Amino acid sequence: MVHSEDPYLFFTWNITYATLSPLGVPQQVILIDGQFPGPKINCTSNNNIVVNVFNNLDEPFLLTWNGIQQRKNSWQEGTLGTTCPIPPGKNFTYHFQVKDQIGSFFYYATTALHHAAGAYGAIRIHSRDLIPVPFDRPEDEYDVLVGDWYTKGHSTLKKFLDSGRTLGRPDGILINGKRG
Template structure:
């Protein structure tokens, strides 16, 4: 059983790609769930049987995603399930998002006036506008779990 709690967001919520077994709730699209009231919380209760991999979650309303209301989570294989990979030394979850110099309220006003969002000022990797690096040792195996949680930006990622 996977439990994911959202707290203190005045927003709807969503999870990308997770099949929510044993629950009638959807993934947070407006109209399928009520927004979380300020100071409130929402907890998903679901089975994630036979689902492994990298997933992300995010706030769906109020431009909260633009200010960092997102994250990543990984579902590991159960020990009895064969995974065709050699043993890893470490894994890294990488969240790449777009970044504007304007705050989310200004961006929302722009959208409400019928204009599109401007080109982002840059990208954030795990919330940081500075260069991000990962250290490893030659000959070892690492898993990079990369999720694009940006609002408008298509991201090319390479090592």
């Protein structure tokens, strides 16, 4: 008898600050493994994903895997209440399976408005070859991450919200980390 599992994909990500100018104004952003937006996870349905995240920020950090079904492992979901944030200088290893899913998804930071500082990225899940899909393979694929952007840092934005103020209109739109 042979016991086997679906393939594993391993990632090691370092979370750091950097000064970038997405809208032409230098500001603090959050890089995931040196990238803004963060690296794309390109996988196949039923792959096991293992992401070891090292928090090099000066505050707790937490990622969530938006749209990824967390079967029998809700503590990997990355939302406060199901997962504790990663303390500064520590790491946490997320381990989940993209079971029976295909399509485009994304991940983002869920604490302290870190997503407003660029802590997000794309996840693309392809169909396994042995599972037919009811449409032709695409000619090409593009990941498009679109979002509001403020020239004030995430800490300032968090203070606004904590004091009861609104954020107001964003200073611009970013598409894949570039001015829209």
